[in-house]
Amino acid sequence: MTMQIADSVSLSAPDARARAHAAAARNNLRTEPKAVRIVIIALAVIFLTMFVVLPLALVFAQAFSRGVLAYLSALADPEALSAIKLTLVVAAISVGLNLVFGLVAAWAIAKFEFSGKTFLITLIDLPFSVSPVISGLVFVLLFGAQGYFGGWLRDHDIQILFAVPGIALATTFVTFPFVARALIPLMQEQGTQEEEAAISLGASGLQTFFRVTLPNIKWGVLYGVLLCNARAMGEFGAVSVVSGHIRGETNTMPLLVEILYNEYQFVAAFAIASLLAMLALITLIAKTVLENHLDEGHDASEH
Amino acid sequence: MGLTLSWLTLIILIPLAGLFLKSLELSPEQFWNILSSRRTLNALRVSFGLAFAAACVNLVMGSIIVWALVRYRFPGRRIFDAIVDVPFALPTAVAGVALTALFAEKGWLGAPLAALGIKVAFTPVGIFVAMIFIGIPFVVRTVQPVLQDIDPEIEEAAGSLGASRWQTIIRVILPSLGPALLTGLALAFARAVGEYGSVIFIAGNLPNVSEIAPLLIVIRLSEFRYADATAIAVVMLVVSFVIIFAVNRLQRWAQSRIPVR
Numbered sequence: 186m187t188m189q190i191a192d193s194v195s196l197s198a199p200d201a202r203a204r205a206h207a208a209a210a211r212n213n214l215r216t217e218p219k220a221v222r223i224v225i226i227a228l229a230v231i232f233l234t235m236f237v238v239l240p241l242a243l244v245f246a247q248a249f250s251r252g253v254l255a256y257l258s259a260l261a262d263p264e265a266l267s268a269i270k271l272t273l274v275v276a277a278i279s280v281g282l283n284l285v286f287g288l289v290a291a292w293a294i295a296k297f298e299f300s301g302k303t304f305l306i307t308l309i310d311l312p313f314s315v316s317p318v319i320s321g322l323v324f325v326l327l328f329g330a331q332g333y334f335g336g337w338l339r340d341h342d343i344q345i346l347f348a349v350p351g352i353a354l355a356t357t358f359v360t361f362p363f364v365a366r367a368l369i370p371l372m373q374e375q376g377t378q379e380e381e382a383a384i385s386l387g388a389s390g391l392q393t394f395f396r397v398t399l400p401n402i403k404w405g406v407l408y409g410v411l412l413c414n415a416r417a418m419g420e421f422g423a424v425s426v427v428s429g430h431i432r433g434e435t436n437t438m439p440l441l442v443e444i445l446y447n448e449y450q451f452v453a454a455f456a457i458a459s460l461l462a463m464l465a466l467i468t469l470i471a472k473t474v475l476e477n478h479l480d481e482g483h484d485a486s487e488h
Numbered sequence: 489m490g491l492t493l494s495w496l497t498l499i500i501l502i503p504l505a506g507l508f509l510k511s512l513e514l515s516p517e518q519f520w521n522i523l524s525s526r527r528t529l530n531a532l533r534v535s536f537g538l539a540f541a542a543a544c545v546n547l548v549m550g551s552i553i554v555w556a557l558v559r560y561r562f563p564g565r566r567i568f569d570a571i572v573d574v575p576f577a578l579p580t581a582v583a584g585v586a587l588t589a590l591f592a593e594k595g596w597l598g599a600p601l602a603a604l605g606i607k608v609a610f611t612p613v614g615i616f617v618a619m620i621f622i623g624i625p626f627v628v629r630t631v632q633p634v635l636q637d638i639d640p641e642i643e644e645a646a647g648s649l650g651a652s653r654w655q656t657i658i659r660v661i662l663p664s665l666g667p668a669l670l671t672g673l674a675l676a677f678a679r680a681v682g683e684y685g686s687v688i689f690i691a692g693n694l695p696n697v698s699e700i701a702p703l704l705i706v707i708r709l710s711e712f713r714y715a716d717a718t719a720i721a722v723v724m725l726v727v728s729f730v731i732i733f734a735v736n737r738l739q740r741w742a743q744s745r746i747p748v749r
Contacts, residue, residue, distance in 0.1 A: 217653055222560055229556035230568060232549050236621050237574045239596060240586035247589060286495045303740065307733045308500055314675070314728040316682025317580075318702040319721045323503035325709060326510050326718065333506055358499055412577075419579025422684035426706060439581035439685070446585050446689070455589075458582040465577035469570055472577075 244462045247455035259456035267433045268441040268457070274349065275424075275437060276417040279357040283413055287364025288406070292398070294365075295372030296380070306369075312361045320358050321426025324351055347429030352437065355423040360413045367409030371402055371479075404478045411475065415468040419461055504725070511722045514715055522719040527695055528704065532723070535701040538612060539680035542619035546676045547669060549620075550627025557628075558635045576625040580685025587618050588689040610692030615700060618687045623676030630672040634665055667742035671735050678731045682724060 216222070249256055259265065290309060294302065312320060326332050328345040338345060345351045379401070383393040399406075421439040428435040436444065438457050445454035511519065522528060556562070557569050575583065591598040591608040601608055608614050638661060646656040684702040692698040701720055708717040 216559065225552055226556045226560055226562050228549070229553040230562075230564075233553065233568055233571060233624075235597065236617075236624065237571050240583065240590050240621070241571075241574060241578070243590050243596065244582060244586050286499075289495070303733070303736050305496075307729065307736050308496060310732050310736070311500065311504075311729060314678035314682065314732045316684060316702045316705075316721075316724055316728070318684050318705050319507070319682070319725055322705060322709065322717055322721050323507050326714065327503060327506045329714075331712075331714060333509075354499075358503065361499060415577050419577075419582070421579060421581040421584075422702065425684075426709065439579050442579075442581045442585060443689075451589075454585060458585055461579045461582045465574065465579065465582075468577050469573055472573070473570055 241462060241466075244455055244458050247451060248459040250455075251452050255452050256456050256459075259450075259453040260460070262453065264433050264436070264441065265453070265457060268436045268438045269460070271349070271352070271435070272418050272437045275353050275356050276414055278353040279360050279417045280410055280414050282357050283360055283364050284406070284410055286361075287366075287368060287409055287413075290365040291368030291372050292394075294369050296377050309362050309365050312359050313366075317359060317420065317422025318426055320423040321355050324355050324358070324427050346427055347431060347435060349435070351427040352424050352435060355427045356417050356420050359420050359423045360417045363413035363416065364406065364409035367412065368402055368405050371405040372398075375401055404475055408472065408475045408479065411468055411471055415465060418464055507718060507721060507725065510714065510718045514719060518715065519719050522716050523723065527699070528701075528716075528720060530696040531699050531701040531704040532720070534612065534615065534697075534699060535681050535724075536727075538616050539619055539677050539683075542616055542623055542680050543673050543677035545620050546623040546627045547673045550624060550672060550676075551631060551665075551669065553624075553628050554631045554635055558632060572628045573625050575621050575623075580622070580683070581689075583621060583686035584618065584689035587621060587686060588614075591617060591690065609690050610698070612691075612698045614690035614692065615687050615698060618690050619680035619683060622683050622686050623680050626675040626679060627669070627672035630675065631665055631668045634668040635661075638664055667738055671738055674731050674735050674738075678728050682728060 217225075294306065325346060327334055328338060328351065329335050330339070345354070379397050380393050383397045384390070388396065418437075419439055420437075421443070424437055425440060425443070428437070428440060430436060430440060430444065432444075438461055442454050442458050442461070445451075445457065514522070523532075553568075553572065557565060557572075588609055589595050591601070591614060593599065593602045593607070593609065595609070598609055606613070608617055642660060643656055646660045647653070651659070682702060684700075684706075687700055688703055691700060691703070693703060701724060705717045705720050708714075708720070
């Protein structure tokens with residue numbers, strides 16, 4: 186870094202001139218001319234408004250375009266109610282599963298050293314970057330009529346695809362990384378000293394976990410669960426592939442949005458969409474609050 | 489440790505292995521024929537090409553947004569900082585219908601654009617727009633903490649030694665943001681390539697023109713052409729694995745470069 190600075194500065198300049206230059210520069214050492222500042226802020230604000238604020242505002246504008254009554258009656262529709270119920274059930278299952286796994290995985294990765302760690306982390310991250318459609322496809326290949334377990338499932342009369350278990354599985358796959366990813370950096374930072382102290386004082390492994398580790402990471406756990414839940418309720422691509430779109434039975438809220446939209450029932454589609462948008466907004470607010478808590482914990486541990 | 493591995497195996501590895509096993513049932517020749525068919529090639533081209541273009545836009549606009557959020561104070565800054573995450577938190581189907589209504593010919597932004605002769609919804613431009621939307625948080629959130637952590641003294645040193653502001657940014661700040669920028673670009677790209685929900689509503693989904701690869705997988709599945717779906721999926725999966733692996737290596741490398749405080 187220092188070499189690069191030296192490169193760009195001519196050291197042979199006369200002393201007086203360099204000093205004058207430096208004095209003038211000190212005022213704007215870390216900022217730009219006002220015109221540049223305004224242009225950059227304007228670009229950022231316009232871009233975010235166009236691509237984020239307007240779509241969000243439009244969801245609510247469309248949902249209420251025929252008044253509050255039309256909005257409420259769209260939400261009270263039996264199809265809407267069953268979609269809301271299914272979404273809640275599926276989210277509860279997949280968040281629960283991933284909470285347990287996330288804790289264990291983060292523990293293993295943060296507190297122990299072993300080879301192939303990057304590979305393992307990559308595997309955990311994979312659902313983040315793999316297309317949601319592929320996440321659904323893998324379960325069709327496993328459990329579909331022509332899939333590897335398809336025949337066995339049919340013989341035993343177990344329905345996974347086009348039913349709640351399939352939707353829950355696909356959602357669990359897609360939301361797999363959230364809890365683990367929220368906890369790994371936190372646990373890495375905290376190190377293993379406290380646990381070692383607890384164990385040397387005679388605590389058992391489980392006692393150490395519940396009494397020492399868990400209290401230290403509780404905000405991180407909540408943070409992971411929050412994001413995991415938001416994604417679980419909003420997942421579309423993976424669920425769309427495995428659900429079979431059976432009305433009133435295997436439609437989650439995002440799938441119902443698609444169906445209503447394609448049937449030109451815009452008010453109803455955007456009414457359901459507005460619930461999901463509110464979920465997103467509440468999640469973001471809660472996330473900001475949690476991040477403040479996490480920062481506080483961070484500061485406290487540094488002092 | 490054992491529990492981690494078995495859970496990982498159950499939820500991630502077995503399904504993925506199933507995908508690869510399925511693709512092994514195809515002879516190399518069949519595999520190649522599926523991939524080199526005109527429709528598949530065009531779908532892959534649309535997905536990868538537009539995703540890369542959108543990721544580049546995100547890289548530039550994301551850097552501008554990060555700079556404004558970190559370095560300047562303006563009214564509503566905290567709100568704008570918070571809404572950067574909206575594309576990440578908003579369910580993709582909701583984003584899809586909202587963007588479509590926004591950019592449709594009679595939409596809030598679609599109408600003025602149509603007056604200028606630019607058609608966005610139901611064209612490849614629409615896919616591009618949706619991919620930009622979905623990628624914003626990735627660049628901003630990877631670069632923001634790094635820019636915040638840059639020691640002000642380095643910049644002051646460069647400036648007081650006579651470097652112009654522009655020189656300081658290009659030769660001092662940009663190099664330290666490099667790994668974060670690359671990571672953000674890769675993450676935005678990976679997300680846009682596989683994106684389905686927010687794209688299909690606005691895309692128009694015309695085969696060979698505005699049909700993305702994930703949609704082609706869904707179409708092949710509904711036609712019970714599992715082999716075709718699997719072959720396309722394997723290609724996309726390998727690409728995303730390589731990207732994420734590279735990103736994780738990049739992160740570890742960047743961490744090892746910065747001395748621990």
